[in-house]
Amino acid sequence: xxxxxxxxxxxxxxxxxxxxxxxIMFLLAFAIRSAVMDELNRSLWIFMxxxxxxxxxxxxxxxxxxxxxxxxRIVRLELRYRYFVITGTRFEPMENLLNDGQxxxxxxxxxxxxxxxxxxxxxxxxxxxxxxxSIVNWFPDHSRV
Numbered sequence: 637x638x639x640x641x642x643x644x645x646x647x648x649x650x651x652x653x654x655x656x657x658x659x660i661m662f663l664l665a666f667a668i669r670s671a672v673m674d675e676l677n678r679s680l681w682i683f684m685x686x687x688x689x690x691x692x693x694x695x696x697x698x699x700x701x702x703x704x705x706x707x708x709r710i711v712r713l714e715l716r717y718r719y720f721v722i723t724g725t726r727f728e729p730m731e732n733l734l735n736d737g738q739x740x741x742x743x744x745x746x747x748x749x750x751x752x753x754x755x756x757x758x759x760x761x762x763x764x765x766x767x768x769x770s771i772v773n774w775f776p777d778h779s780r781v
Contacts, residue, residue: 640776642768645744647780652699660692707780708736711743723751730754737764744768746775 638644648654667688671681712731719727731739738757741764745753749772757767 639774640744640778641774642744642771645768645774645777656695657692660688660695664688664692708740711740711780715739715743718747718750719754722747727754730758733758738762738767740764741767743777744775745771746773749773 664685667681667685671678671685674681716727716731719725719730734742734754734757742750742754742757745767753767753770756762756770762770
């Protein structure tokens with residue numbers, strides 16, 4: 637497995653990203669083209685275009701929603717645990733000063749960098765991207781959705 641860092645940390649789910657979505661995009665393009673070309677059945681093809689679009693949009697939103705809600709909760713719990721083990725103090729006071737993007741970026745910080753990076757993120761109000769770019773030794777997360 638490749639060493640994870642800022643440039644390669646995005647993850648794809650091939651059946652969804654490279655099969656389902658291309659099929660949905662093809663069907664949507666076909667339905668829109670048919671709505672333009674087939675004057676006799678234009679209403680039917682417009683309806684089909686709307687249905688295919690809604691199916692694709694719902695699939696995307698539901699897949700993202702369920703997986704990310706659970707993942708976000710786990711990341712928060714993991715970060716609370718790691719911070720407590722490293723510093724002996726609770727993370728919750730700091731957590732209340734950080735937004736979701738900052739918290740989720742901090743999960744990539746290794747134990748030795750985490751406390752200082754949390755302090756820096758709070759003090760300088762670093763956004764998630766700035767936090768990720770500040771990490772010297774990337775702590776990989778190969779188990780995320």
